[in-house]
Amino acid sequence: MLKNLDPLLSADVLHALASMGHGDEVVICDANFPADSVARASVLGKLLRLDGVDSARAIRAVLSVLPLDTFVDHPALRMEVVGEPNTLPAVQREAQAEVNAAEGRDVPFASIERFAFYDRARTAYCVIATGEQRGYGCFVFKKGVLLAPDAPSQPGAGSRS
Template sequence: MLKNLDPLLNADILHALAAMGHGDELVICDANFPSDSVARATVRGTLLRLDGVDSARAVRAVLSVMPLDTFVDDPALRMEVVGEPDTIPVVQREVQIEINAAEGREVPLASLERFAFYERARNAYCVIVTGETRGYGCFVFKKGVILAPDAAK
């Protein structure tokens, strides 16, 4: 057991998060997403799992240890609802709350059309599938950096 780590973060997920570098992308997706086939195309090449939890809970766990990139305009992306790009489902609103809480600031989710999302996901570092059964619980996060207090000098 480790102190101050979310218990959802198993060894495989912690290893992947630690191995990612600045600018690498992580996908957190719902149970309907073609996660296994997409994960095979990623840098890691195998699927990571957080079964039994919804998207918001998975995002809370991951963002408790992974900073979002502050050097890009859109470090957090969501899959658009097909035919309704401006619709924000409840699952995405819940995740937005977790993102803002983890970052301590507003980090609006940008949107990606469904097939553009699939392509972006194939180029990610890794994919984590959740037990989320609501549609559109699919997100991409770009890893940021943690600088030592005097590193900016």
């Protein structure tokens, strides 16, 4: 057991998220998404799973350790409802609340058409399947950076004597 880590994050998921670099993308998808076949084309090449949880809970866990990219206009994407691109089903509204909470600010989802979403997911670093049974619980997140505080300005500053 580790401190300050969401218990949903398995060693495989943590390793994948830590291995991602700035600008890499992670897909979190529902149980209806063709996750296994899409994940085989991803950089990681295998599917990661967070079974038994809905999309919002999976997003909360992932974004507890993954910063979103602040250098792009839309670091979070949602799959559009077919034929209704402006519709936001409950699963996406719940996910939006988790994204905003994790970032401490509003980070509105950009939408992406269903087949364009599949294509984008194939180029992602990794795909994480959830137990979400509602449709359109599919999202892409672009990893940002965590910058270290400035180093001490003088040699030996901050060291213990």
